[in-house]
Amino acid sequence: MEGDLAYIGAGLAGMGTGIAALGVGNVAANFLAGALRNPSAAASQTATLFIGIAFAEALGIFSFLVALLLMFAV
Amino acid sequence: MATNTHDAGHGAADAAHGAADAAHGSSGMPQLDFSTYGNQIFWLLVTLVVIYMILSRVALPRIAAILNERQGTITNDLAAAEDLKAKAQEAENAYNKALADARAEAQRIAIETRAEIQAGVDEAIAKADVEISAKAAESEAAIAEIRASALDSVKIVASDTASALIAALGGKDDAKTIAAAVAERTEG
Amino acid sequence: MGKLVFYVALALVVVSGVLFAPEHAGLAIHPMDQFTVEALFGGDHVAWYTPTNVTLWMFLAIGAIFVLLVLGSANRGIVPSRAQSVAELAYGFIYKMVEDVAGKDAVKFFPYIMTLFMFIVTANFLGLIPMSFTTTSHFAVTGVLAVLVFVAITVTGFVLHGAKFLGLFWVSSAPLALRPVLALIEVISYFVRPVSLCIRLAGNIMAGHAVLKVFAGFAGALGFASFLPIFAISAFYALEVLVAFIQAYVFTILTCVYLKDALHPSH
Structure with missing residues (x-):
């Protein structure tokens, strides 16, 4: 019973990765919109883009980790 | 929970796997098996030190030297090209100057020659005039005599x-x- | 020609899927087994000095770095060979990153950052070889990398700026009433940095490899239709190659960003 609840929890935590995907898509979309407005400034900001994506994605990875913990370690 | 689900869920292979896990004294996630942390950290530190030594003692100075050398070569080549270009410019200037000189000389020689020829012609004309007048006088005398x-x-x-x-x-x-x-x- | 080879390979995958389908198709997915640390020469007990598969793949990473950066540049050619131009590319890439992101005075940390990047990127790529072991998928490994960065940066900050380094947490541009709250948030985010560095790298790599294994499990269960998950694996593998590089890049550039904070805390 307790294990089944853990699986449900893992599924809920797994949704977090999808929500983080929204965040990553938001970062990339805004970068693209800005880059199309001012393409000359885009190349200098790719590092910032990757940092932003990394921060957004890290939180998704956190929830993925929680899901794994619930599945394998609880 | 891991061993539990494995046994309940799947077949013999999973049971064996669960047993192996139990033997390792770990849960289902090897990343959380703290008994191997010491091992991993030790070997990671060894690896990092070795890589740091390789990079800082051999690889990075060498690559930096190569890049500097290439930069130097490129700079030298550019300087040499600049030099050669200047030389070519100089040569062109010299050529143009020589050309102008030659033209002036030719002009001068032409004028001189023309003057010389003119002088010769003038002289010849004067001589001819003298001769003609002499001849005319002679003829006149002859005519007078005849008359x-x-x-x-x-x-x-x-x-x-x-x-x-x-x-x-x-x-x-x-x-x-x-x-x-x-x-x-x-x-x- | 290339197209022909592609179609032949496609047909081979399908045919071999049909021919070698397991007799008793069953869903046997063990995505986490690939991360097991085990002693190389038998024995169940893993002591801190035991040579394990971690040791093997870390030493292979050292070997790869040695071949690429040392043997590759051995000719010292003015016109570089292929290996040498890759080595120069890696050097220039990280050097420029350190200089641009962390500033000119961070160049003395360049060998350390280069070590981090080369280790992570080679370990990630070596981990993508089928049947291999991915050292960077373990929290113990990435945790040590992150803590080393964290400690180095904190020590550098305090050595260079003393107590003024704490000004990093005191946002002087904010209204006075908000500053304590912001300071608390800044302190928490400062201490979350190594955690997030550690979990981002290991989590990304682990997730990717686990997904590959899950698809491989489908291939075992689907019998003659196993080529479908195999195509999915191929596509996902390409993504993983990208991720392997990007995570190394992100780890390195975040190190540079944190290093900039330590060198110039007022900015």
Whole structure:
């Protein structure tokens, strides 16, 4: 019973990765919109883009980790 | 929970797997098996130190040297190219100067030659003029002489004719009178 | 020609899927087994000095770095060979990143950052070889990398700026009433940095490899239709190659960003 609840929890935590995907898509979309407005400034900001994506994605990875913990370690 | 689900869920292989996990004393996630942390950390530190040594002692100085050398070569080549370009410019200038000089010289020689020729021509013309005037004077003299001799001949013929006329008319020719009369007539 | 080879390979995958389908198709997915640390020469007990598969793959990473950066540049050619131009590319890439992101005075940390990047990127790529072991998928490994960065940066900050380094947490441009709250948030985010560095790298790599294994499990269960998950694996593998590089890049550039904070805390 307790294990089944853990699986449900893992599924809920797994949704977090999808929500983080929204965040990553938001970062990339805004970068693209800005880059199309001012393409000359885009190349200098790719590092910032990757940092932003990394921060957004890290939180998704956190929830993925929680899901794994619930599945394998609880 | 891991062993639990494995046994409940799947077949013999999973049970064996669960047993192996149990033997390792770990849960289902090897990342959370703290008994292997010491091992991983030890070998990671060894690896990092080795890589750091390789990079800082050998690889990075060497690559930096290569890049510097290439930069140096490129800079040198650029400088040499600049040099050669300057030399080419110089050579072109020298060539242009030589060309202009040669042109001026040619001009000068042409003018000189023209002047020389003109002088020769002038001299020749002057000489010819002198010759012509000399010849003209000579001819004039000859003509005058001829004219004089012709006058004399006329006088002789006139006096001869006059004396013959006088003789024919029965007069006595007086040479003196005839000469005077002829002279009077031819002069007049 | 290339197209022909592609179609032949496609046909081979399908045919071999049909021929070698397991007799008893069953869903046997063990995505986490690939991360097991085990002793190389038998024995169940893993002591701190035991040579394990971690040791093997870390030493292979050292070997790869040695071949690429040392043997590759051995000719010292003015016109680089292929390996040498890759080595120069890696050097220039990280050097420029350190200089641009962390500033000119961070160049003395360049060998350390280069070590981090080369280790992570080679370990990630080596982990993508089928049947291999991915050292960077373990929290113990990435945790040590992150803590080393964290400690180095904190020590550098305090050595260079003393107590003024704490000004990093005191946002002087904010209204006075908000500053304590912001300071608390800044302190928490400062201490979350190593955690997030550690979990981002290991989590990304682990997730990717686990997904590959899950698809491989489908291939075992689907019998003659196993080529479908195999195509999915191929596509996902390409993504993983990208992720392997990007995670190394992100780890390195975040190190540079944190290093900039330590060198110039007022900015």
